[in-house]
Amino acid sequence: MxxxxxxxxxxLPPPGRQPSAVPAAAPAGAFLALVLLGVGVVAxxxxxxxxxxxxxxxxxxxxxxxxxxxxxxxxxxxxGVTALAVGAVLVISAVxxxxxxxxxxxxxxxxWISPWELAGVSTFAANSVPGxxxxxxxxxxxxxxxxxxxxxxxxxxxxxxEIDAAVRSAIQFLADPPKITVHIAGDRTS
Amino acid sequence: xxxxxTALDRVVSLIVGVVLVVVGxxxxxxxxxxxxxxxxxxxxxxxxxxVDTPWWRWAVAGAGLVCVAVAxxxxxxxxxxxxxxxxxxxxxxxxxxxxxxxxxxxTAAADTLQRHPAVRTVKGKAIADRGTRTIELTVTAAHPxxxxxxxxxxxxxxxxxxxxxxxxxxxxxAIVHIKGGRELTRQRLR
Numbered sequence: 001m002x003x004x005x006x007x008x009x010x011x012l013p014p015p016g017r018q019p020s021a022v023p024a025a026a027p028a029g030a031f032l033a034l035v036l037l038g039v040g041v042v043a044x045x046x047x048x049x050x051x052x053x054x055x056x057x058x059x060x061x062x063x064x065x066x067x068x069x070x071x072x073x074x075x076x077x078x079x080g081v082t083a084l085a086v087g088a089v090l091v092i093s094a095v096x097x098x099x100x101x102x103x104x105x106x107x108x109x110x111x112w113i114s115p116w117e118l119a120g121v122s123t124f125a126a127n128s129v130p131g132x133x134x135x136x137x138x139x140x141x142x143x144x145x146x147x148x149x150x151x152x153x154x155x156x157x158x159x160x161x162e163i164d165a166a167v168r169s170a171i172q173f174l175a176d177p178p179k180i181t182v183h184i185a186g187d188r189t190s
Numbered sequence: 191x192x193x194x195x196t197a198l199d200r201v202v203s204l205i206v207g208v209v210l211v212v213v214g215x216x217x218x219x220x221x222x223x224x225x226x227x228x229x230x231x232x233x234x235x236x237x238x239x240x241v242d243t244p245w246w247r248w249a250v251a252g253a254g255l256v257c258v259a260v261a262x263x264x265x266x267x268x269x270x271x272x273x274x275x276x277x278x279x280x281x282x283x284x285x286x287x288x289x290x291x292x293x294x295x296x297t298a299a300a301d302t303l304q305r306h307p308a309v310r311t312v313k314g315k316a317i318a319d320r321g322t323r324t325i326e327l328t329v330t331a332a333h334p335x336x337x338x339x340x341x342x343x344x345x346x347x348x349x350x351x352x353x354x355x356x357x358x359x360x361x362x363x364a365i366v367h368i369k370g371g372r373e374l375t376r377q378r379l380r
Contacts, residue, residue: 017324043257060250070231076220083210083214085214086207087214105366111363120370
């Protein structure tokens with residue numbers, strides 16, 4: 001019989017969701033909200049002008065007057081290009097899924113690690129191989145690209161294999177390890 | 191951001207984006223004759239007539255107020271992830287209500303993890319992640335070699351959280367960091 005202080009082994013809370021970046025549509029949405037706010041402010045300003053609380057002419061009326069009877073002019077081309085570009089950006093940001101920012105760790109619960117932290121683990125492992133120095137790692141969720149230098153140019157093939165094995169061992173805590181590539185930058189010249 | 195705000199961003203961005211693409215294509219092909227039926231002159235007689243009606247000012251004022259209100263609410267919806275609200279557990283027949291404070295659970299879990307020798311620092315917070323109450327533990331391992339021990343400690347902490355929260359809908363997610371982080375990528379070992 002377990003006491004109140006002892007949790008039941010193996011019983012875990014629901015796993016939290018995978019960390020992800022802000023959706024691409026969020027900045028677009030904020031931009032459109034600001035545009036809408038601007039339109040609203042202009043409408044209220046025109047109302048104030050109509051009620052003679054402010055001096056001036058209504059801008060919305062002027063725009064409608066300008067549009068009515070408008071024919072082709074040179075500026076329609078750059079305006080069209082701009083509309084096409086902004087529209088394409090908005091459509092892409094609307095359909096683009098949020099970017100995942102972490103890799104799953106092999107654990108009973110929901111544990112994650114970011115690619116750049118993984119790069120640190122990988123570099124640490126590569127630098128731990130005897131005769132290897134100045135290692136660095138470029139990491140994404142799918143690929144670890146390790147670059148290093150070796151003390152003896154004759155050992156490049158052997159050290160490449162050793163670095164690969166060391167990094168593979170160091171990241172075995174991942175549920176789905178990324179692909180590893182090792183590049184030996186050059187031999188020590190001093 | 192809430193799921194509703196994300197969905198709104200996507201839908202509005204898509205609609206406005208498609209409209210801008212159509213307008214852009216129309217503007218670029220207006221004078222080329224590629225699309226038959228495009229008018230030589232744009233007219234808006236209904237709008238021009240409406241501007242002279244007595245209700246126009248009030249329509250503009252109403253639209254302005256609605257635009258400002260909707261835009262401000264939309265902008266507020268873009269604030270970062272909110273805090274998880276307390277969970278109230280009450281079933282039919284219960285004589286009382288139990289309230290679980292996710293923030294307190296997060297703090298207790300972080301305090302427990304902090305005592306583990308392989309853990310350097312821990313931050314615990316309770317967030318509303320895409321509509322799910324989630325405890326997020328940000329755990330920094332003292333050394334890359336200690337990652338295995340840290341992951342085991344996180345699993346143990348999650349079991350404690352499950353024990354404390356019972357059937358409450360409270361997810362848990364841990365994000366692992368390593369002391370030094372990116373600096374490890376430049377660290378040179380002897």
